[in-house]
Amino acid sequence: MEIIQPSTILRNYNKVIDEVQDGEPVVLTKNGVGKVVMVNIEEWQRKEAEIWLLTELNHAEQEFGEGEDIDEFAKKYQLGVFSD
Numbered sequence: 001m002e003i004i005q006p007s008t009i010l011r012n013y014n015k016v017i018d019e020v021q022d023g024e025p026v027v028l029t030k031n032g033v034g035k036v037v038m039v040n041i042e043e044w045q046r047k048e049a050e051i052w053l054l055t056e057l058n059h060a061e062q063e064f065g066e067g068e069d070i071d072e073f074a075k076k077y078q079l080g081v082f083s084d
Contacts, residue, residue, distance in 0.1 A: 003027040003034060 002019065006028055009016050020026055020038050028036040039047075063073065 001025045001027055001037075003029060005029055 002024060004016065004026060009028070016026055016038075021040050023040060023043065025043075026038040027034045028038065060073075060077070
């Protein structure tokens with residue numbers, strides 16, 4: 001992960017964008033302290049999907065632990081495998 005100052009982006013915009021697109025995150029600093037991370041759009045979307053999936057799994061585990069009926073669970077998550 002490369003750490004750069006915002007002024008560097010202004011001077012080397014295309015190079016920085018190429019690095020980000022190649023999968024290398026770039027940390028932008030303000031007064032020498034990291035403030036923002038740039039990642040390519042595919043990585044961002046993958047992380048967002050991963051967070052969503054983990055959140056849904058966590059909710060499902062909590063509901064299962066609370067004793068939700070399996071048929072209610074299947075209906076809620078549109079799973080037809082438990083229906084007669």
